[in-house]
Amino acid sequence: xxxxxxxxxxxxxxxxxxxxxSFVNLRDAGDPVEVATFYxxxxxxxxxxxxxxxxxxxxxxxxxxxxxxxxxxxxxLTVGGGVRTLxxxxxxxxxxxxxxxxxxxxxxxxxxxxxxxxxxxxxxxxVAVDAKQVTSPSENPPRWEIFTHGGRNPTGLDAIEWAKHMxxxxxxxxxxxxxxxxxxxxxxxxxxxxxxxxxVSIPVIASGGAGTLEHLYDAxxxxxxxxxxxxxxxxxxxFSVAEAKTYLGSRGLPIRQVNGNE
Amino acid sequence: MIAIIDYEMGxxxxxxxxxxxxxxxxxxxxxxxxxxxxxxxxLPGVGAFGDCVKNLTQFGLVEPLRRSLSQGKPFxxxxxxxxxxxxESEEFGSHQGLDIFKGKVKRFSSGEHQDKGxxxxxxxxxxxxxxxxxxxxxxxxPESYVYFVHSYYIEPVEPKIICTETTYGITFVSxxxxxxxxxxxxxxxxxxxxxxxxxxxxxxxx
Numbered sequence: 001x002x003x004x005x006x007x008x009x010x011x012x013x014x015x016x017x018x019x020x021x022s023f024v025n026l027r028d029a030g031d032p033v034e035v036a037t038f039y040x041x042x043x044x045x046x047x048x049x050x051x052x053x054x055x056x057x058x059x060x061x062x063x064x065x066x067x068x069x070x071x072x073x074x075x076x077l078t079v080g081g082g083v084r085t086l087x088x089x090x091x092x093x094x095x096x097x098x099x100x101x102x103x104x105x106x107x108x109x110x111x112x113x114x115x116x117x118x119x120x121x122x123x124x125x126x127v128a129v130d131a132k133q134v135t136s137p138s139e140n141p142p143r144w145e146i147f148t149h150g151g152r153n154p155t156g157l158d159a160i161e162w163a164k165h166m167x168x169x170x171x172x173x174x175x176x177x178x179x180x181x182x183x184x185x186x187x188x189x190x191x192x193x194x195x196x197x198x199x200v201s202i203p204v205i206a207s208g209g210a211g212t213l214e215h216l217y218d219a220x221x222x223x224x225x226x227x228x229x230x231x232x233x234x235x236x237x238x239f240s241v242a243e244a245k246t247y248l249g250s251r252g253l254p255i256r257q258v259n260g261n262e
Numbered sequence: 263m264i265a266i267i268d269y270e271m272g273x274x275x276x277x278x279x280x281x282x283x284x285x286x287x288x289x290x291x292x293x294x295x296x297x298x299x300x301x302x303x304x305l306p307g308v309g310a311f312g313d314c315v316k317n318l319t320q321f322g323l324v325e326p327l328r329r330s331l332s333q334g335k336p337f338x339x340x341x342x343x344x345x346x347x348x349x350e351s352e353e354f355g356s357h358q359g360l361d362i363f364k365g366k367v368k369r370f371s372s373g374e375h376q377d378k379g380x381x382x383x384x385x386x387x388x389x390x391x392x393x394x395x396x397x398x399x400x401x402x403x404p405e406s407y408v409y410f411v412h413s414y415y416i417e418p419v420e421p422k423i424i425c426t427e428t429t430y431g432i433t434f435v436s437x438x439x440x441x442x443x444x445x446x447x448x449x450x451x452x453x454x455x456x457x458x459x460x461x462x463x464x465x466x467x468x
Contacts (some may be wrong), residue, residue, distance in 0.1 A: 002380075002388045002430055003407070039455065045387055073277040076409060076452050096275050100413075119314065121309040123383050123411045172383055201372055203381045219298045226381055256387040 001254045005045035005080075006244055007205060008234045010035055010201055011053045015061035022169045033068045039234075040073035041075055042241045043258030047073065048175075048229060051081030059088075059121035063095045068140040070096020080175070089116055089222040100205060101175055103128040105146045112167050117170025126205075131159035131192055132179040144192050159192065160199050167200045174200060175229065178208040185211030186233065189242030205229050213239055213247040220253055250257075264288040264465060265300035268328070269317040271342060272308035276451040277461075282460050286465030291466040294326040302465065303330045309344030311367060311414070312350040314342045315359065324360065331362060331443065333373075336467045338398075339445030341412060343437070347445060348416055363438065364419035374429045383413045388436075390426040390448070398463045406456045408448035412437075415447060417456070 006013050016030045028034055036047055049069075051062050059082070066079055079092050080101025089100045092158035097113045100120075106113050106127050117125045130151055131144040144159035163174050177191035186210040197204045210216060210233050217226045233239050239247075242258040249255040264281055266274050270288045281288035289296065290302070305327065307314050308321060317326050331337055339347055348359045351367035359367070370382050387407040392399060415434040418424065425444070428436035437446035444464065450457035 002384065002386050002410075006287060007384050018294060029387070043454070067275065070273070070276050074276065074280055074454050076411070076449075093273055096273050118310075123385070124307065173385065201376050201381055202383070205384050226386070259345070262302075 181209030
């Protein structure tokens with residue numbers, strides 16, 4: 001049976017992990033390659049690097065990080081942040097990324113997603129959807145819109161319609177982040193996650209808001225997500241990947257346990 | 263020495279490093295002379311079936327590939343490197359494969375899978391149900407998890423080549439084994455411990 005995926009995410013800036021990772025047993029917790037290797041051995045199902053380097057000129061550093069990671073961690077790697085051209089994608093895939101996540105460039109030019117999927121295959125094109133609720137909490141049904149540039153720029157695009165549009169354009173997967181919940185650690189946006197999961201027939205990764213193991217469960221069960229992305233709870237060793245998997249398995253979800261058994 | 267065939271269908275570094283990690287020397291090449299000299303040949307590949315056949319033809323790799331198969335060298339196909347061994351694919355119209363094995367490459371039915379709440383591509387970790395023994399599965403437990411990412415699957419005519427099956431809405435053939443050939447839909451180079459064991463077994467296969 002296909003299992004639900006647990007995906008730690010690292011924010012990488014100028015080749016270093018930011019937002020801190022507090023592994024006691026790492027020589028250099030700021031080195032993305034070392035952290036990636038740790039998560040590989042810890043049994044994470046995939047890994048995600050989000051590059052937040054401001055300058056495009058420092059792209060070479062990221063490519064080095066990706067290639068060293070791919071040489072040492074034998075697990076799927078998604079890389080996002082600053083992906084604007086087919087050449088950006090080609091370089092990341094050649095460096096060893098398995099999937100590339102596109103955000104702003106897809107909003108600016110939806111056909112870019114089609115070009116990328118035709119050139120590299122739909123399975124490696126992830127579209128990152130950053131959504132924010134635009135209706136007041138009392139309004140029903142709720143509505144979410146797409147924001148770019150880390151949640152600063154509104155686009156007026158409806159998040160559910162946008163996700164469907166991206167699937168039609170050739171996206172192989174949706175990385176759905178709730179801008180309202182991101183960093184709050186009080187749970188994923190479940191109505192948003194469920195609405196997008198129901199609307200598309202490609203896998204959906206839920207992101208933004210993980211603080212407890214129950215939050216992961218809720219995103220996968222109530223939110224119907226295929227995978228959950230989390231940063232802080234794993235980096236700060238609030239919970240290990242193995243603990244998360246044991247918990248989710250005990251709640252009846254299909255999970256690949258770290259020792260290899262379901 | 264293991265030759266990993268490079269025909270511009272995806273990054274091959276993980277495959278090469280995977281072999282190196284388990285102690286087998288591997289080179290990435292599209293030089294027919296090196297492929298001829300190699301003791302083992304690997305055909306990886308991600309992307310579209312049509313491009314795969316086109317690139318193999320364009321780089322003059324079809325004949326070296328057929329030669330190494332007929333010489334009885336251990337051969338490992340991964341993902342597209344499995345699919346292309348079959349007669350034809352229905353991916354974006356119909357494409358002819360290498361026809362080493364009789365059979366078709368078909369797409370998961372979106373309607374049928376959607377009814378069951380299953381997404382396409384089939385992406386993530388799923389189990390292999392071993393149907394026939396293979397030296398490549400040595401020390402790999404039944405029902406081990408491996409990493410898949412694909413929307414198409416093979417339907418061989420000859421059931422005797424089936425090595426493992428996997429269930430995703432339907433039960434499909436996730437690897438085949440016949441004489442010197444082993445080919446799998448999943449990615450051993452992305453399947454952590456289990457995948458590295460398979461690569462180790464391949465390198466030790468004579």
